[in-house]
Amino acid sequence: MGQKVRPTGFRVGVMENWRSRWYAPKREYGDLLAEDFKIRKYVSEKYQFAEIAKVEIERTRDQVIIHLFTARPGVIIGRKGQEVDRLKGDLEELTGRRMDLKIVEIGNANRNAKLVADKIAQQLSKRGSFRRAIKKTLDEVMSSGVYGVKIEMSGRLGGAEMSRKEKASRGSIPLSTLRRHVDYGLSEAKTPQGVIGVKVWIDLGDYSDEETADGTNAKAGQASKKPKKTYKR
Template sequence: MGQKVRPTGFRVGVVEDWRSRWYASKKDFGALLVEDQKVRKFIQTKYKFAGIPKVEIERTRDQVVVHLFTARPGIIIGRKGQEVDRLKAELEDLTGRRMELKIIEVDNALQSAALVAEDIAQQLSKRGSFRRTIKRALDQVMETGVHGIKIELSGRLGGAEMSRREKASRGSIPLSTLQRHVDYGFREAHTTFGVIGVKVWIDLGDYSDEENRDGSNAKAGQAPQKPKRTHKR
């Protein structure tokens, strides 16, 4: 099962949290789901180079709270918060609802599968060698201390006449083990030869190990881990 299913979708509701957290009646559900997709697409298109791996959305009766995860918060916040105010106004115009933005900084971009896939896609768009790009990504990610990484490219690689699929991996990627935190990311590289799909899987270890690591520092009398910076608007 894990071989055929997106790893995050396979784990949602078991060990992973939902990306959209709200409740709606049967009548309104479809419209709100489409609205969530519009918000995500708008943010990803407008801030293509801000390093956004995911956007989480919460709804209350009065407002929509958007949790924006980014590796480069400065691009979204802008000078004196002007850019984030503009984004908030544009989202309110798009949805017709009152919005609240929470910008959360991603600590290590190389441990986020979506951001690694984005980096590979950008290199391929700039006509970089796909083999060199894959090798560089594998080396950089493994140096951060992850348990494993797998990369798969699909399309007219190197401008070949016929499209094909290339895979490369290091370490372990236990796709069917639900207690294993396997991050997954997909991006498209738009080249002169067509679109190349980039898929990345990263094994970050057990969920229980991550929880123990967060709590063990405080228990051992060490300084707790630096919390992620959250910017509210």
């Protein structure tokens, strides 16, 4: 039997930082963990179109700081910041705590595994050909300057009566090399025939070669001198 580990979870505490950063006594830990889940679920459902890759949560004594990593920050900010103020108010009403939102822009969506998986899932939901989606995505991701990419789909592909798996890869995906930044993303495509799971692995290179925290400048020669933008609200 294969022993498979999520690449990002495998590197947490060694090379990757935790997605939730806070401390709590034992009697409060479960409630805060469930609250983090509610925040992530609410943001992902309400802003499916905003291309949110991940949500990081920090807690202090009197407030919650939420970092939204997105490829479309303008959609979340809205006109004159109205949309982000509305989101802040909704989250404060949901949790009963004071919120502080920080929006971090992702420079290249093709270098983020979660966004790539969501993009494939959207094509499958619109009844697109899964083979065409795989081939086009592999070309786009490799052209963005990564070292390797692997895509796996599972479900009733093409409306078949029996579910099956399809895999395709380009380049290298060293899953067990901790110094390599292997990004991982999972998404689901809801089709009339059932749910199709989409997994994406992207090798962004060594952590030591990166210039930004989100891995947008992993490969030498593709590096940009511009720092990533952060919008505070």
